[in-house]
Amino acid sequence: MDRAAAELLSADRAVSEGAALGQLACALPDGGLLITASRLVEFGARAAILLAPGLFRLDLTPQEETLGLYPRILGPWEVDWRAAEESWDGYRDASGPAPIELHGTFGDQYTAWIHVLSFTERDALATHFVAKAEIRVVTER
Amino acid sequence: MYRLTFRGDEDLLDAVLPLLPGGVREDEDALVAYSGAPFSDAVLALTGGAVDEVPADWKQRKMSAGVVIGGVVGIRSPFDRESGAPIEVVVERRGSAFGSGSHPTTQMCVALLLELEPGGSVADLGCGVGTLAIVAAKLGWAPVVGVDRVPVAIEVARENVERNGVDVDVAVSDLAVDDIPLANVLLVNAPPPVHERVAAAVDDRVRHVIVSGIVAEEMEDVVRRYTGFKIAKALGTEDEWIALRLSC
Incomplete structure (x- = not known):
């Protein structure tokens, strides 16, 4: 792994820059990076849930019946995001489809697989999220 | 409950959203953040926003x-x-x-x-x-x-x-x-x-x-x-x- 990749996949950096979000991170056995965070986000607020320094930040805006997803690119990347269509209704129907999944490709160098679980607490006008991202160098797959 | 009102674009959000776990809300052309604790100096310096106090149940009052x-x-x-x-x-x-x-x-x-x-x-x-x-x-x-x-x-x-x-x-x-x-x-x-x-x-x-x-x-x-x-x-x-x- 070259120096740039090592910096982007640094668990220490992900923990440090995501500290205010309560983000946790660790290296994956194959050299990738795993980041994860959980949060209660109030309806209507746009909150960062995951931060991969130098690659992306994922913001979420829960409403009572819909969920806004804002993947923000951090760097000069050409990024292709794809969502698993069968997971789109996962936000509104906890008993139904799978959790929300996003796949991102950063140029031809890195991939990110993002997985978001949610549970809406209507009385609190807020949604609990548990999110994780696995980030890998493409050549390592 | 503290309320911070400020203006800014996506570049500013890149800097402040990682420091605001509760996120921000759009209020017409302003951005608003709420916190039970005082906002950090870093957030105040980055946003240049104004802070005031609001009732803790402001959301229920607005949405009920x-x-x-x-x-x-x-x-x-x-x-x-x-x-x-x-x-x-x-x-x-x-x-x-x-x-x-x-x-x-x-x-x-x-x-x-x-x-x-x-x-x-x-x-x-x-x-x-x-x-x-x-x-x-x-x-x-x-x-x-x-x-x-x-x-x-x-x-x-x-x-x-x-x-x-x-x-x-x-x-x-x-x-x-x-x-x-x-x-x-x-x-x-x-x-x-x-x-x-x-x-x-x-x-x-x-x-x-x-x-x-x-x-x-x-x-x-x-x-x-x-x-x-x-x-x-x-x-x-x-x-x-x-x-x-x-x-x-």
Whole structure:
């Protein structure tokens, strides 16, 4: 792994820059990076849930019946995001489809697989999220 | 509870969102963050915003009265206080059912319906818990029907119809495969594939189609499919939801 990749996949950096979000991170056995965070986000607020320094930040805006997803690119990347269509209704129907999944490709160098679980607490006008991202160098797959 | 009000763009959010676990809200052209603890010096320096104190239950105070649309139709849950609107609609939702009235597309559809003189039939296609169909019936449209592919939505819609004392016929129907119920006014708060099927089924009975459930970039393609109809009124939200009244 070259120096740039090592910096982007640094668990220490992900923990440090995501500290205010309560983000946790660790290296994956194959050299990738795993980041994860959980949060209660109030309806209507746009909150960062995951931060991969130098690659992306994922913001979420829960409403009572819909969920806004804002993947923000951090760097000069050409990024292709794809969502698993069968997971789109996962936000509104906890008993139904799978959790929300996003796949991102950063140029031809890195991939990110993002997985978001949610549970809406209507009385609190807020949604609990548990999110994780696995980030890998493409050549390592 | 502390409230921070500031202005900025996505570049500023790149710097401050990782420091604001509770996130930010849009309030017209300003951004607002709330925190139970004082904001950090770093956040204050980055945003240059103004801080004031608000009651801890500000959100409940703001959100526990449902919504009032056009000063005429109030939509609320059974747990909210009465809105005082001339027409009060009380709806409950459960599970994955859609249409409590909280979503902007529902509200915009009501606003567009309010501009029509009641008289004639209405079909609410993708009716969820029946909110729009119930509003239509309360406004004086008849007969009113509503269909949705989600059984629990129709179960709750029947309860809501009874709760509001209106005459609305609701039924489970998958608009992707079943026949499309037609009426003088169609309420279609649904994603583009549903509009594609509805547009293909529309005949001379249909005078107006209230279209929503789509975002700005989908509008052109959806409108094009409703042959013979023109946009009579368009509404939109800052987060790109669109509602249109198409008339012929």
